[in-house]
Amino acid sequence: MPEGMVYNIQRMSVQDGPGLRTTVFLKGCPLRCLWCSNPESQKATPQMMYFENLCTGCGACASVCPNGAAVSLGNGKIGRDPEKCSDCGACTSVCPNQARVMSGRVMTVEEVMEVVRKDDLFYLNSNGGVTFGGGEPTAGGEFFLALLRQAHQEAYHCTVDTCGYCPEDRFNETIDAADLLLFDCKHMDPECHKALTGKDNALILRNLRNALRSGTEVRIRMPLMPGLNDTEENIAAMASFFGEFGLHEIEIMPCHFFGRSKYLALDRSLPPVRQYAPDELVVVEDRFKRHGFTPVVV
C-alpha cells in the first residue's frame, strides 16, 4: 500500500470546502511561494519545529540531541542551531512541554482513512467531507491518488486544494476523482508568476483549463499580496481568462501573519510581504468587482 508524508490531519475544518471537514495536509510542494501560510508544508521530509514560547528551558532536549544542536538562547530557553540540527526528532520525544514537535510523518492510505472515517456523521449532518491540502497534495503522487480514489470510493465528498502545478495526466485523474477543486491562482503573467512562486504558470493554466472544462466543480482562490498580484493589469488578465468560462466568483485570501510562529519555529525568516490595511482591501475588492468578479474574502 502506498505511503506518503502527512504533516497534519485537521478535524473540524470549516474553511476548506462545504460543511464540516477533515483536512489532510500532505507535506511537500513544487512551488516556493513568497508568502506561504504553512511554511512547514514545503519540504517533503520531516522537520523539527521549535516553539520558543512553550519552552521552559528544562534541558531534556540537550541531553538527547546527538548533534549538539540544542543550544541555550541566553533567555532561559533552549533553542536549536539550524546548522547542526538534522531533524532527527530525538528531542521531540523527550520535550515535556511539546515545545519541540515533529512536522511530518509517513502514513499509509489506510491510516489516513481511519482518521477520516472518525467524523463520518459530522460530514453527513453538515454536507461536509474530506479535503486534501498541502503543500501541494498532487505532489504526493501515487500515495495521493490512492488516497483520493479510496475516499471517493467510500463516497466522501472530496475536495482538493491545489496550486495546479502537477503533471497533466495525474491532474486529470485528480479532476476525475474529486468533487471540488479549490484552485489557487497566483498570477496570470508567466514572469511574475515565476517571481512569486519559483515556477512559470504554463502547466498550471493548462491544468486549470482542463479542470474548468471537466464538469468537476472548481472554485478559484487567490492569495493576495499587496502590490504584487492585486494590480489592475493582473485582475484584468484574470477577467479575460475566466470570462471565457463564465466564472465570476472568486475567493480572495489577503495574506496574513498567523503563520509567523511557524516560520520562527523552522528558523526561517519571515516572508517579505506586508498585510493589508482594511481600507486598502476595500479598494482591491472594488477592483475585482469592476472587472465583473464577485470576490469573497476568506
Next chain:
Amino acid sequence: MTVHYLQDARKQAIDSVASMKFDMSKVASGPREYKINWDTINDRFVEHKNFLMNAPQVMDPERLQFMHDVYAEFAGEPVVYIRAKLLERVLTQKKIFLDGSPIVGTLTGTRCGVYPYPEWNVQWIKDEMQMAKMASLGEMKIPKETEELLQQTYKEWKGRTCVDLNNKMFKDMFGFNPSAYHKGGMYYENVSVASGSGIADYPKVLNIGMRAIIDDLKQRLHDCPTTLDDKERFDLYRAMIVACEAVVTHSLRYAELVEKTAEAESNPKDKAELLEIAEICRRVPEFPARNFREAIQSFWFTHVCIETEQMACATSPGRYGQYMYPFYKKDIDEGRLNREQVVALLKLQWVKHMELAEYQGGSYAKTLSGHTGQTITIGGVDKNGNDASTELEELLLETQIQARGIQPTLTLLYHPKLPDSYMAKVVECIRGGSGQPQILNNNVVIQRTLARFSQYEGGITLEDARNCGNYGCVSTGVCGKGSFITQEDQPCLAKIIEMVMFNGKDPTTKKQLGLETGDISAFQSFDEVYDAYKRQLRHLFSISRKHSDLSQMARLQVVPSVLRSVLYDGCIDKGMCEEAGGTRYPQVNPIMTAGIDAANSLLAIKHLVFDTKKITMAQLMEAIKANFEGHEDIRRMCYEAPKHGNDYPEIEAFVQQYYRDVDEIHHSIGPDCFGHRTPLDAYSLSYHNYFGALMGALPTGRKAGIALTDGSVSAMPGTDHEGITALIKSGAQAIDTVRYGANHFNVKLVPAAIEGPGGTRLLSSLIKTYCDLGGSHIQFNVVSSATLKKAQDTPQEYKDLVVRVAGFSAYFTRLDKGVQDEIVKRTEYAQANS
C-alpha cells in the same frame, strides 16, 4: 360549581397543556389595548437591572419573625398545617412595595431581599456569621435586626432542623455521626438546603385560576373519609386551602397598594397603567387569565408564591413558551401587543427572576454558586411527536439576548424537526456568550422518561413523556406532574479514588470512612485496583442511600410542602404531599460528580503502573502524598497519561465500562425511598469546585485543592487535544444517557468559530451529531477574552484551546504572541458588540 364541573375544567386545562391548544376563542379578551406606558418601558428595564447589578442583596428579617410567631401560635397542629400557616403569614403580612414594573410582586419586603430558610439547617448561623455571605448576585448584607433574629432562630431550631434530624436518625441506626463524610468531601449534605426541583403545573393556574382549585379542595375536604387512615389526606387538604387562599390574598394586597399609588400619581399615562395593574391583580391568579398580560402576572404571582414557600434552586417554569403561547397568539392576532412589546415585557419579567435569591449557608454558595435554576424549556415536541416550537419561544431567545442576565436560564429540547430559522436564533443566543440555551436531546429525554416511569404504578403515557422538561440544571422529568428530591450525600466519585489509595482512611479528615480494601502498593494487577474501587463505591453508595432515605423522612417530618403539593399533579388526588411521594412522578435524583476524574485516575494507574510499568505504585503514592512537590516528572507523566475526550476507542471503551459499572453498583443497592429504581444523574453543578477544594492530589496529575472536572463527560481541562469533533464523540458516548438520568457536557468555543451563516450551520451540525450519537446534554461556552489572557499566562493549562480566525485554525497557545494579542482584541471586540 359542582365538583364534576371543576374536574372537567381541570381536565381540560391539563389536557390543554399536553395538546398546547387551550381554546382561547371562548375566552373574553379584556381590554382592547393595554395602558402600559411604553415610553418608559426600556428605561425601567435598564433601571431595574442596574439596581440589581449594583445594590447588595439584603437578608430580610420578616420571615424569621413570622416563623417564630406561627410556630408558637399553632403548636400542636400537624406540621403540614403549620407550614401552610407560615406561608400564609408571609404572603399576607410581609411588607409589600412597588418597583416601577408593570409586573408586580417581589419575594421579600425589600428590594434584592433574601429570606433565610433555617428549618433545613442553622449550623451556618453559628459557624459562618463573621464570614462574607455570597448570594446569586454577589455579597449579601445581613442587617443588625436580621442578625439578632438569626441568633434567636439558631437557639430555637438547633437540633430540630432537617440536617439535625437526619443525622440523629442516622446515628441511632448506625451508631456514628455521618458528618465526617461531608467534611472529607465525599458527599454533599443535601438536606441542608430547600429543594425547588421540578416544574409546577403553572398552566393549571393560568387556565382555571386559584378559586377553582380552592373550590375543588373544599369539596374534597368536605367529602374526605374520616377513618384514621385518611388523616394525612385530611390534614393536607386543610393546609392546602389555607395556602391557596393566601396566594389570592397576596395578589389582592397588591391590587390595593397599586390603587392607592394610582390615586397619588399625576402622570396620566402612569396612572392609567397603575389602574390597569390593579384590575389585573384583582383578577389573577384567582381567576383564569384572559390575555398575555394577565397570564404573565398570574404566572409571576404563582412563581413568587412557590418560591416563598421554599426559595430554592431549580424551581423551573418549564415549557413557558408552550403554555403562554395561546395568550400570546391571541394578543398578537387581536393587535393588543406587537412582538417588540412582548420582548419589552419579558425583559421586565426576566429581571424579576434575577432578583429572586436564596441563602442557605456557605457550602451552598460554593456548590451552587448561588444559582437559582429557574429554567425555561423551549423546543420539544407536542403530544403527537411533531415540532412544538413557537414564535413566542423565539422571542424568549431574543429576550435572553437583550436582557443579558443570569436568570431565568433557557434549555432547548433539541430534535431534528426544529426549523432552520429557529436554530439560527438559538445559535445567535449561544453566540452571546452566556452558554444559553443549553441543549438537551429530546429523543433521549423521552426514551429516558418512558424507561424511568414505566416501572411506576400506572406506568406513563407517551403524551406525558413527550411533555418532558428540564428541572433546573440538567435533570429531566414531566412538566406539571413531577419533581425530584436530590439524593442525600451526592457522592464524589473521585473521592473514592482516595479511598482506594489510602485503604479507606480519608487523608483529609484522617478517619476511616471507607472499607479496608488493602494496601494499594501491594496490588499485583490493575484488576485488583479496579475491584477495590468497586467495593469502596458499593460501600459508600449503600451508606448514602440509607442516609438519603432518612433525609426524606426528615423533610417529611419538618418541611412538608403545601403550595408545591397543590401545584404538582398527583398530590391532591393521592392526598399526599410532595415529600411523601404525592406527585404523579416522584423522583429521587442521586447526583454524582467527578466521574471523569475517577476514570482518568484509574486509566493513569493502569497505564503508568501496570501496562507500561513506567513507575511503581509506591512511587506514585509517594508523589501523591507529597502533592507532587519534588515529583514534577511524575506529575507530568500522570497528566500525559491517557485521558477521556480524545476519541481514542480503547480509552473511551474504558470510560464507558466505568460508567456502566458505577450504574450497576448503584442499582444493586436497591430502590429509592419511593420504592422505585432510580437512575443516576451525572452532573456537577459547582460541586466539582467544592469537592476539589477538599481533596488531595489525584493520579490524573491534578494537584490538591484544584477544582475537579466539570460536567460528567467533559474532558479534564487541558487534556483534550484532538479537537472538538473528537471531544463531542467522546462526550456523547461516555454514558448511556437513557439509563442515566442526566449527563453534562461543556464545550468551549471562541466567538469567531460561530460567526455568520457558516457558523450557524457549523453549530447546528455539531448539536445534531452529538444528539445522533446519543448525547443528552451539551452546552457551548463561548470563551471570553479573559480566558484567552489566562491562556497566555499559563499556556500549559490551556493546551486544548482551539481558536479559529480568518480560516486559520490553531491551538491558541501555539500561536505567536502578537497573533494571540490580535485574537484577544477581536474577542473583546466581539464581546463588546454582541
